[in-house]
Amino acid sequence: MHESERHRLILSVLRERPVATVRELVLLTESSEATIRRDIAALHRQKGLRKMRGGVEALNAPPIAGLAGQPFAYNKSLNVDNKRAIARKAVDLCEDGEAIIINGGTTTFQMVHYLTTRHMQVFTNSLPIADHLLAHSRNTVTVPGGTLYREQNIILSPFSDDGSRHFAARVMFMGAQGIGPLGVMEADPLLAQAEQKLIGQAEELVILADSSKFAQRSTLVLCGLGRVTRIVTDAGISDEARAMVEDAGVDLIVVPAERNA
16 A cells, blocks of 8 residues: 555544554554554644554544444455455345345445345445445335444444334345454444344344454454354355354355456
């Protein structure tokens, strides 16, 4: 990633939340700590941010608190071949005429390409998913009420009656911040609250996660593996992760990556 790209990404994070740590920026940009510290120093001199011990602070706090995690636009470009293969398999699990829930995320977003010829009732809190399905398919699309968080392109509400409790689905498709022995993990409390509401509206829960998610951990456990019906992932999954999923009694589907998709 070039210096200008790193700078834009760092400033983008600070438009959504007031502070970010050096460690978070290292992971976000896939750069060394020394590189990030040089970037921080340069942006501090340019008065783009305020340097602080262990991280950075926005010069002006965002009007709406942002969500933890990487921006949608950044994640969308990662592991695209694997995500598309996972998404194609997810759509294969659906039948025309049924109701499904698709939670916002960059892997679940890839489902839109394979839903264009289908006829289903889709409930989603993802603005990009809703926009694409409305423009390029005949699926019925329902979205919840709430606030649009720009960086993640997702609609969330802290209130219990956001419309989701009136929608019943056979299956919910959801991504994950990480997957481990304790279950499916999320990084942000508001995201976790919204996802738990949606999980309660579906008979089955299908997790769409590329193999890198089995090496990631977070602070919030969204649900135990016992609530998960199946996990769709790519061939990069380790033997250890495969055994963990199968020992939990979760149906595991492994797909090859799509090339030049």
